Every structure is written in structure tokens, then in C-alpha cells.
Amino acid sequence: MNKQKTNRTLKLIAFLLMTSAMTKAQNLDTDFLPKLMATKPEEFKDILDNADKYRVQILYTQIDRDKKNRPTFKSYGFRINNSEYFYPASTVKFPASVMALEKINQLNIKGLTKETPMFTGAEYERHTPVTKDSTAENGLPSVAHYIKKILMVSDNDAFNRLYEFLGQEAFNETLHQKGYEHSRIYHRLQVGMNREQNRRTNPIQFKEGDKVLYEQPMVISEKNYASPTPILIGKGYMKGDSLVKEPYAFTDKNFFPLLEQQGILKSVLFPEAVPSKQRFQLTDSDYQFLYKYMSQMPTESTYPKYEAPDFYPTYCKFLMYGSHKDDVVNPNIRIFNKVGDAYGFLLDNAYIVDFSTGVEFMLTTVLLCNNDEVFNDDHYDYETVGFPFMKNLGQLIYNYESTRSRKYKADLSKFKMNYDK
Numbered sequence: 201m202n203k204q205k206t207n208r209t210l211k212l213i214a215f216l217l218m219t220s221a222m223t224k225a226q227n228l229d230t231d232f233l234p235k236l237m238a239t240k241p242e243e244f245k246d247i248l249d250n251a252d253k254y255r256v257q258i259l260y261t262q263i264d265r266d267k268k269n270r271p272t273f274k275s276y277g278f279r280i281n282n283s284e285y286f287y288p289a290s291t292v293k294f295p296a297s298v299m300a301l302e303k304i305n306q307l308n309i310k311g312l313t314k315e316t317p318m319f320t321g322a323e324y325e326r327h328t329p330v331t332k333d334s335t336a337e338n339g340l341p342s343v344a345h346y347i348k349k350i351l352m353v354s355d356n357d358a359f360n361r362l363y364e365f366l367g368q369e370a371f372n373e374t375l376h377q378k379g380y381e382h383s384r385i386y387h388r389l390q391v392g393m394n395r396e397q398n399r400r401t402n403p404i405q406f407k408e409g410d411k412v413l414y415e416q417p418m419v420i421s422e423k424n425y426a427s428p429t430p431i432l433i434g435k436g437y438m439k440g441d442s443l444v445k446e447p448y449a450f451t452d453k454n455f456f457p458l459l460e461q462q463g464i465l466k467s468v469l470f471p472e473a474v475p476s477k478q479r480f481q482l483t484d485s486d487y488q489f490l491y492k493y494m495s496q497m498p499t500e501s502t503y504p505k506y507e508a509p510d511f512y513p514t515y516c517k518f519l520m521y522g523s524h525k526d527d528v529v530n531p532n533i534r535i536f537n538k539v540g541d542a543y544g545f546l547l548d549n550a551y552i553v554d555f556s557t558g559v560e561f562m563l564t565t566v567l568l569c570n571n572d573e574v575f576n577d578d579h580y581d582y583e584t585v586g587f588p589f590m591k592n593l594g595q596l597i598y599n600y601e602s603t604r605s606r607k608y609k610a611d612l613s614k615f616k617m618n619y620d621k
């Protein structure tokens with residue numbers, strides 16, 4: 201073993217020792233995943249040898265059923281660490297979708313539903329209004345239609361509109377009250393707004409015809425959700441056409457750790473299996489709505505209409521398929537998930553089921569695909585490092601799950617959706 205490889209191995213061992221107390225407190229087995237990945241050195245050797253550089257984290261949860269189909273869970277972690285920063289990208293859109301449905305229910309206004317037309321105004325700099333949506337069947341925006349676009353193709357504007365409906369402070373405080381205390385979701389996506397602009401969320405009206413059912417003025421967050429300490433990563437970043445040779449600051453960026461990502465996924469899929477404080481106030485119809493659009497392929501959608509070549513059946517299904525547009529989709533497998541990719545960080549938070557065999561598991565992962573350690577240059581290693589890792593990891597776990605013995609086959613009928621509309 202050469203000196204460089206020895207140093208990398210020692211670093212990995214040191215990191216695992218440092219985080220072992222935390223993972224044990226979370227009841228995570230930290231030995232299984234590296235051993236399983238080591239059985240496929242052609243696929244995972246580089247990741248295992250350079251885990252620190254890639255900032256890879258993996259959270260895999262086995263699900264077993266009793267004779268009454270009640271689930272129990274056993275989780276396995278690799279480098280899980282709530283203190284190690286990664287940019288969560290579009291994975292923040294999942295809690296926004298869930299909490300927007302919850303807010304509709306909590307408002308409890310006669311006639312107000314997730315399908316009610318939602319009109320967004322503008323009262324502050326850089327804020328923009330929305331009065332129509334050409335991708336909707338009725339041509340009007342709504343919470344339901346925004347969620348469809350988020351879950352199927354990860355639409356950024358749709359997230360921004362739900363962020364504005366929720367309000368920055370309420371968004372974060374609700375997450376924290378439910379036990380997701382490390383999450384910080386306090387800025388819109390893609391539009392590059394500053395702190396003051398993100399603190400202020402647009403006025404909103406829900407209307408049925410000319411009748412206003414609910415009106416929300418511009419809301420100003422009174423709290424600061426930025427990281428209390430600087431978060432600096434990499435060796436440089438592009439500012440315009442110039443390279444700045446110093447680490448890139450993520451201090452004012454969102455954060456959504458893997459344990460909390462999978463925790464929210466679990467609370468939506470298996471609400472009966474989590475503490476009551478972690479559940480969301482959703483109806484049976486809401487759950488079915490989320491399950492449908494989390495798992496629906498964009499090419500199965502009519503409103504919105506998503507067509508080739510920009511969209512394809514495996515779009516936004518990184519685990520199992522990577523970025524392969526031509527992969528044949530197993531008709532028995534459905535992936536209920538939310539992905540993200542930005543600044544070189546690649547993520548997927550997924551529940552994967554095979555209806556033919558009863559296989560089911562949760563798998564959540566992130567890695568940094570940025571070998572030159574320069575940010576904002578649009579030169580990331582998604583295709584050469586990230587997507588192959590995602591595909592290989594999903595298939596590795598799926599193949600293992602397919603051979604794992606279960607006392608009782610899962611009844612997964614509640615997750616079988618009709619995708620005709």
C-alpha cells in the first residue's frame with residue numbers, strides 16, 4: 201500500500217471514529233455499507249478510498265413487516281454527520297411540498313383546497329408575481345400543480361412559490377418543532393436573492409372565481425437562519441469571468457442533513473411509524489397525491505406535459521438509473537423520491553419498491569462531484585463520478601435486498617398508483 205493511499209485510509213478511519221458516537225446514538229450500523237461496497241471494487245473503490253474528498257454520505261434503511269404488515273426499520277450509515285456541510289439543492293422542495301399541503305389543512309377555510317387557484321403578488325425588490333400557469337389544465341397556478349412540477353421534474357419556480365406561501369420563518373420553525381432541528385431552508389432557488397429579499401415573501405391570494413377565500417400579506421421573517429459559523433469549501437470559485445482563489449462560502453446557503461431528509465420521507469410514507477410530533481397534518485387524499493407524483497415518471501403526465509428529448513422515463517431517478525436516458529425501466533419497480541444537484545453536490549432521497557417481489561427500502565445519499573474544487577464554473581463531475589455512483593449504489597442495495605430473507609412479504613398495495621391522469 202503506497203503512502204498516499206495509507207493516508208487516505210487513515211483519514212477515513214479517523215472520520216468514522218469521530219462520528220461513531222453520533223451514529224450509534226441514531227442506532228446506525230456503520231460497518232455494513234463499506235463492506236458491501238467493497239464487494240464491488242470496480243464500482244466503489246475510488247469512492248471508498250476518497251470518501252472525504254467526495255463528502256459522501258449514505259443512509260440505507262431496511263424495512264421488515266410483521267404478519268399484520270406493520271413495518272419495522274433498521275438503518276445503516278456511511279459517514280453520516282449532521283455537522284459536515286453539503287448543499288441540499290432541490291431536496292428542500294420535498295418538505296416545502298408536504299408543508300404547503302399541511303398549511304392548507306390548518307387554514308381550514310371552506311372551499312380552500314390544494315387545487316384552489318393561487319395568485320402571487322409582488323411588494324418588494326426582485327419579487328415577481330404569478331397570475332397564470334400555461335402548463336395547468338385550467339391555465340391557473342395552484343399548490344397542487346406546483347407540487348406536481350416539483351416532484352416530477354424538480355421545477356425551481358414552483359418551489360419558490362411554495363416557499364413564499366409558507367414564509368421563511370414558519371417554514372423553518374415548523375421543521376424545528378417537528379424535530380428536524382439541523383435544517384436551515386431560508387432562500388429561494390436559482391434567482392440569487394439576498395438575505396433581505398429572502399426574508400420577505402410575496403403577498404398571496406387564493407380565489408375561486410372573483411371570490412377571495414384567503415389572503416396573505418407580505419410576511420417578513422424576524423429571525424436569521426444563516427449558519428452561525430462560516431462554511432468555506434474548495435480552493436476557488438468563479439465570479440463573473442474571473443477565478444477567485446479562495447474557498448467558496450456556503451454560510452448563507454440552505455442545509456438539510458441526510459438524517460432529516462430520510463426522516464421526513466419516512467414520516468410521509470409511514471406516518472404511523474414515527475412519533476406524533478414528527479407527523480404532518482395531511483389527509484388520506486394528500487398522502488395519495490404525494491405518493492403518485494413522487495413516483496410518476498414525467499412521460500406519464502398530461503398536465504404538465506413533459507416530452508422527449510428533454511424528459512424521459514428515468515428523469516430525476518438517480519438511484520437505480522443515474523442519468524441514463526435509454527435505460528429500460530423495470531415495470532414492477534417504482535421510486536418515490538426527490539433528487540437534487542447543484543454546486544457539484546448530487547443527492548437522492550428515495551423509497552424504492554418492487555411490487556412483484558415485495559422488496560422495499562429507503563436509500564438517501566449525497567456526494568460532491570467537483571474534482572478541481574472550483575465552484576460556480578459549471579464544470580462538475582456528475583457524469584463521470586456522480587451518476588455512475590448513484591446508479592451503482594441503488595442497484596447494489598436493490599440486488600442485496602432481493603436476496604435478503606423476510607419472514608413476511610410486504611403488502612405494498614397502498615403505494616400502487618393510477619398514473620393515467
